[in-house]
Amino acid sequence: MTRHLLIPAQGLTRAKSRLSPMLPETGRAGLAEALLRDTLAAVPAGLFDSVSVVTGAADTARIARAMGAKVIADVGDGLNAALEAARRKLRRQGAKVVTVLHGDLPALTPADVIALAADTPIIAPAHDGTGTNALCLGAGLPLPYRFGPDSRARHHAAAAELGIALTELHRPGLAQDLDLPQDVARVLSLAPDGATARALRRYLPTLERETP
Numbered sequence: 740m741t742r743h744l745l746i747p748a749q750g751l752t753r754a755k756s757r758l759s760p761m762l763p764e765t766g767r768a769g770l771a772e773a774l775l776r777d778t779l780a781a782v783p784a785g786l787f788d789s790v791s792v793v794t795g796a797a798d799t800a801r802i803a804r805a806m807g808a809k810v811i812a813d814v815g816d817g818l819n820a821a822l823e824a825a826r827r828k829l830r831r832q833g834a835k836v837v838t839v840l841h842g843d844l845p846a847l848t849p850a851d852v853i854a855l856a857a858d859t860p861i862i863a864p865a866h867d868g869t870g871t872n873a874l875c876l877g878a879g880l881p882l883p884y885r886f887g888p889d890s891r892a893r894h895h896a897a898a899a900e901l902g903i904a905l906t907e908l909h910r911p912g913l914a915q916d917l918d919l920p921q922d923v924a925r926v927l928s929l930a931p932d933g934a935t936a937r938a939l940r941r942y943l944p945t946l947e948r949e950t951p
């Protein structure tokens with residue numbers, strides 16, 4: 740069984756645009772870097788045959804390589820197309836299982852990542868109930884990636900159409916992503932010691948007082 744991990748990540752200056760009402764560009768870039776570092780740091784060594792960051796950005800690629808990950812070039816046609824191309828590449832290289840893990844999960848733990856190295860198809864929904872934060876599939880399964888709005892329901896619908904049993908995995912570290920200003924306080928309470936929390940405290944010093 741060869742298992743591979745794909746972590747999609749935007750360029751640092753493009754990422755986390757929905758936080759722009761509370762965080763200027765420098766802060767968003769610092770936060771995106773911290774999120775990627777936290778994500779890669781949570782991946783246990785040796786669990787996957789390869790760990791690749793899918794990106795079209797040189798800054799993100801540099802961080803990925805510095806953290807010991809490979810880089811797969813983003814084909815430039817959106818998240819799903821980038822992941823499909825990366826999955827095809829891994830399949831050509833003999834991959835049997837490909838896990839996609841979003842790179843914006845600040846409370847992610849090694850145990851969460853271990854749970855994603857599964858032998859059966861798994862989806863980890865986002866805390867908002869509509870999104871998908873991780874998907875583990877046999878590399879040959881024809882289930883198309885449907886990340887984006889309502890991706891949880893869309894992944895289930897695609898699986899049902901193909902007769903694939905897709906099991907939900909509910910773990911706080913996989914569910915809690917950081918997308919919106921209202922996510923920030925929760926992230927700080929869940930992941931107080933990570934690079935992400937440090938970046939938030941650095942760029943949003945008033946948060947300390949506001950966080951319960």
Ligand SMILES: Nc1nc2c(ncn2[C@@H]2O[C@H](COP(=O)(O)OP(=O)(O)OP(=O)(O)O)[C@@H](O)[C@H]2O)c(=O)[nH]1
Nearest residue numbers: 747748749754755756757793794817818841842843
């Ligand atoms: N390679 C690649 N990664 C992407 C793309 N779109 C989103 N991602 C990554 O996929 C994950 C989930 O995406 P989002 O939650 O939308 O994160 P984001 O794009 O940083 O945030 P917003 O700008 O606020 O939407 C994050 O790790 C992103 O960096 C894309 O087109 N290509």
Ligand SMILES: O=C(O)[C@H](O)COP(=O)(O)O
Nearest residue numbers: 865870871886887890916
């Ligand atoms: O499928 C998803 O949920 C999208 O890729 C968006 O992810 P997000 O919940 O992190 O915005």
